[in-house]
Amino acid sequence: LATPVEMDTDVLQLLAKVVGRDDLIVDRDLMGAYETDATGRFGERALCIVRPSSSDEVADVLKVCGRASTRVVIQGGNTGLAGGGVPCDGEVVVRMDHLNEIASHEGDPWHLVAGAGATLAEVREAARKAGLEFALDFPARDSATVGGMVATNAAGPTALRWGPMRAQLAGLEAVTATGAVLSRLVPVSKDNAGYDWPALIAGSEGTLAVVTRARLRLHTPPAARDVFMIGAANYDDAVGLTSCLRSGLGSRLEALDFIDRPSVELVCATRRLREPLPATHGVYLVGTVLTEHEGDGPALELLARELPDLPDEAIVGAVDGAGRRRLWEYREAINEALRARGEVHKYDVSLPLQRLPSFAAGLTEDLARRPELAVYLYGHLGDGNVHVNLLGVTGFDRALDDLILERVASLGGSIDAEHGVGLAKRDHLGLTRTDAELALMRDVKRMLDPVGILGSGRVVVSEERP
Ligand code: S2G
Ligand code: ZN
Secondary structure: OOOOOOOOHHHHHHHHHHHOHHHEEOOHHHHHHHOOOOOOOOOOOEEEEEOOOOHHHHHHHHHHHHHOOOOEEEEOOOOOOOOOOOOOOOEEEEEOOOOOOEEEEOOEEEEEEEEOOOEHHHHHHHHHHOOOEOOOOOHHHHOOEHHHHHHOOOOOOOHHHHOOHHHHEEEEEEEEOOOOEEEEOOOOOOOOOOOOHHHHHOOOOOOOEEEEEEEEEOEOOOOEEEEEEEEEOOHHHHHHHHHHHHHHHHHHEEEEEEEEHHHHHHHHHHHOOOOOOOOOOOEEEEEEEEEOOOOOOHHHHHHHHHOOOOOHHHEEEEOOHHHHHHHHHHHHOHHHHHHOOOOEEEEEEEOOHHHHHHHHHHHHHHHOOOOOOEEEEEEEHHHOEEEEEEEOOOOOOHHHHHHHHHHHHHOOOEOEOOOOOOOOOHHHHHHHOOHHHHHHHHHHHHHHOOOOOEOOOOOOOOOOOO
16 A cells, blocks of 8 residues: 555555455545535544445444554534544544435335435435425535434524434434444334433534434425515514514424524625615524415415514515525525635524523624624524624634633523534533533543544543643
């Protein structure tokens, strides 16, 4: 093997024996694509990239690396935002591309079993072909994979109605760091026998075990969906509207996101879109309502009844596909528009809904001292999940992280809502988790990954870390 990396070639030779030479990449030029993430802030040089073709090959890769104490990072679609899926120096990157089979069982139409490497778009299409629907959807659908979505307990707008990825799991197959293949994919909807280890692996960000397959719940598609956008003067109004919408529409409210004024201006400029509403507003709510009839806009009648004081020019609805996509575009286009402006410094926090206005006000106060920063707030309002995105920060800014995440903690929120802790927030986990919880997490990590090869340094770091 030509090994341009200074490394004990035994590991590379052994890995080539497991996955085959064609699925072991050591060529420095080819590795680059797997060494940086979507934010451009994380990722160092990998030892190599390996692409196993089965759960057993994943197990053998982990056994080889465990024996050599060689650290490993698992990578799905590389859409991660917290540094959890790209290598720290010298790690083996395990790509899950080959484990992408999707199987549906005629005997059990309400589930499908997808390989970790299958994309969200492929899962959604397989569900559609079966006349059903998979609950989650978000812009990264063509790259985000099932394995990464389970590992980060991914969510997105529709998690308001259907819950995050963990709630979609009806079974799981995963490989532990010691190479044990755990499989719980039996065709049942309810399985309460013994500890729910799949629920523990979901959200563990590749630090406890490697997800190889998932049994996913599907549901009957609603008869129709309507989309609305409402302009609110400020976050107090936005939160008031949220309470009305949630209590008035109940489970018919599938998604309720928000966008602040700077984000609307950015998207209108970038995508050359006209203003979404006749007047400008401080905060824009975008929501999807599950309805019984295509096209006759019952959502707007529902909304008119729930929000009698809302002026007509502050709300717009869409009942056809193009109209629905157009309204959601103002929300879905933000991340790409921001990335086009340069390095984006991101926080993904959740707040008790009633405290969201004071978080936003406090943030404005905090950042007034940093006039060079451009601040964009948007996210999943119904869940109290705020994506704080800043332009003007280069690299890491610990003081800024402390300022924002300590404010979240002081308001009883969480430093991470759906993107994962990864490397980005591992030093702040103690802000919103107690010492007893952190001790338990370390014990679970030590038990499942005794050599410490899986996702080392991500999420929960051992006390003795310098
Ligand atoms: C969102 C998507 C990922 C990103 O916009 O809801 O969770 O790029 C984010 O921030
Ligand atoms: Zn989000």
